[in-house]
Amino acid sequence: MPLPLQVGVIGGTGPEGRGVALRLARGGATVVVGSRAIDRARQTVDRLRERAGELPLDAADNRTVADRCDVVFLTVPFAHAAAIVGECAERFRPGSLLIDVTVPVTFDGGAPQLVEVAEGSAAEHIRGRLPRRVQLAAALKTVPARVLGGDAPLDCDEFVCGDSAEARSRAGDVLRLIPGLRLIDAGPLAAARTIERMTLLAIEINRRYKVRDARFRVVGV
Amino acid sequence: MPLPLQVGVIGGTGPEGRGVALRLARGGATVVVGSRAIDRARQTVDRLRERAGELPLDAADNRTVADRCDVVFLTVPFAHAAAIVGECAERFRPGSLLIDVTVPVTFDGGAPQLVEVAEGSAAEHIRGRLPRRVQLAAALKTVPARVLGGDAPLDCDEFVCGDSAEARSRAGDVLRLIPGLRLIDAGPLAAARTIERMTLLAIEINRRYKVRDARFRVVGV
Numbered sequence: 001m002p003l004p005l006q007v008g009v010i011g012g013t014g015p016e017g018r019g020v021a022l023r024l025a026r027g028g029a030t031v032v033v034g035s036r037a038i039d040r041a042r043q044t045v046d047r048l049r050e051r052a053g054e055l056p057l058d059a060a061d062n063r064t065v066a067d068r069c070d071v072v073f074l075t076v077p078f079a080h081a082a083a084i085v086g087e088c089a090e091r092f093r094p095g096s097l098l099i100d101v102t103v104p105v106t107f108d109g110g111a112p113q114l115v116e117v118a119e120g121s122a123a124e125h126i127r128g129r130l131p132r133r134v135q136l137a138a139a140l141k142t143v144p145a146r147v148l149g150g151d152a153p154l155d156c157d158e159f160v161c162g163d164s165a166e167a168r169s170r171a172g173d174v175l176r177l178i179p180g181l182r183l184i185d186a187g188p189l190a191a192a193r194t195i196e197r198m199t200l201l202a203i204e205i206n207r208r209y210k211v212r213d214a215r216f217r218v219v220g221v
Numbered sequence: 222m223p224l225p226l227q228v229g230v231i232g233g234t235g236p237e238g239r240g241v242a243l244r245l246a247r248g249g250a251t252v253v254v255g256s257r258a259i260d261r262a263r264q265t266v267d268r269l270r271e272r273a274g275e276l277p278l279d280a281a282d283n284r285t286v287a288d289r290c291d292v293v294f295l296t297v298p299f300a301h302a303a304a305i306v307g308e309c310a311e312r313f314r315p316g317s318l319l320i321d322v323t324v325p326v327t328f329d330g331g332a333p334q335l336v337e338v339a340e341g342s343a344a345e346h347i348r349g350r351l352p353r354r355v356q357l358a359a360a361l362k363t364v365p366a367r368v369l370g371g372d373a374p375l376d377c378d379e380f381v382c383g384d385s386a387e388a389r390s391r392a393g394d395v396l397r398l399i400p401g402l403r404l405i406d407a408g409p410l411a412a413a414r415t416i417e418r419m420t421l422l423a424i425e426i427n428r429r430y431k432v433r434d435a436r437f438r439v440v441g442v
Contacts, residue, residue: 144441147441156440185430186425187429191422193418194418194419194421194422197415197418198419200415201407201415204407205405205407205439208406208407208408211442213440214441215441217440218426218435218436218438219377219434219437220433220435221430
């Protein structure tokens with residue numbers, strides 16, 4: 001697959017979004033950082049350039065990101081995911097790919113908890129709100145934002161699942177631009193039920209071991 | 222904690238059970254291999270001795286295992302777990318610890334699937350059938366039986382969860398007899414909802430990558 005001309009990041013101003021944008025831009029993709037307000041997207045691009053130099057980064061509002069990009073990452077808090085996907089629904093390009101990075105974890109009441117999602121996972125929840133002409137994969141759900149946003153090569157495995165082999169394969173082609181990241185094909189979108197829980201487990205391990213960046217590797221592959 | 226005089230394995234004749242028995246006996250525990258029929262337990266002990274030499278292994282029927290041992294592993298197919306725990310219920314010693322190794326995965330219809338368990342996980346399902354005087358931990362759910370039953374030091378992490386910190390700690394004390402095994406304290410018993418799904422994910426990864434022993438490590442701990 002040729003590199004997509006544009007990779008978009010809806011919610012690109014948060015920690016995960018900035019990490020995705022920086023890693024992919026360094027890997028050679030042109031990245032359009034999206035936000036509800038274009039000014040915030042521009043600020044993020046400025047800050048990323050201050051930190052990392054002249055990179056192929058652009059800013060846009062989220063709806064314009066959907067308009068312009070064939071591959072779009074969704075890196076918004078899960079509580080806003082359905083609304084933001086809804087706002088962008090008409091703008092997604094036919095045959096485009098959305099890569100869902102959201103995690104349905106809440107800290108309401110202190111301890112981290114999984115948000116109950118009727119569809120079984122955030123990824124499936126988003127699938128139900130996404131136009132059919134858009135493919136969906138889920139990825140990068142277990143890499144801590146702090147690790148993703150850092151400068152060291154990634155040293156963990158990340159699971160990719162999706163609603164078709166093509167969606168997973170396209171997601172893999174883009175994600176392989178990130179050095180050090182090994183992708184594990186976890187199969188159908190329903191695998192997100194496991195992967196999202198693994199993020200919760202990693203958060204629990206962080207709490208118990210007083211560490212900040214627990215993440216996973218698969219042995220034997 | 223002093224070594225328990227006896228560690229029992231209910232369902233010790235299956236591949237996981239034989240692996241647990243061999244690893245713990247080599248680690249210095251006295252292991253009572255249990256089966257519904259004592260003759261099968263005896264055969265297993267004989268085979269383990271043929272393979273590994275004179276080890277502190279004994280054979281008993283499952284109910285006698287519950288009677289004799291302060292720490293008991295449950296390594297039966299999930300479909301039989303509730304019935305076998307029920308059969309042994311009256312025999313478990315007060316204050317004893319059951320370590321649940323069952324995985325609610327079925328291959329009915331070809332593809333591996335999680336068995337729907339009303340309680341959320343096999344471990345919680347078993348908790349509901351276990352007398353209150355018995356503590357419960359879950360462990361070794363993601364190590365493949367083939368790896369556990371082999372001779373090489375374990376090279377993966379295994380998650381321990383349980384209904385109390387004491388249950389997890391006691392399980393850890395026994396499991397640390399197994400060389401190479403790093404234990405990760407995953408917290409309350411409900412963490413089994415994640416851990417059991419990870420076994421399903423590992424099986425799916427085995428299928429996709431044509432490997433046999435996918436398993437996990439936690440990075441950052």
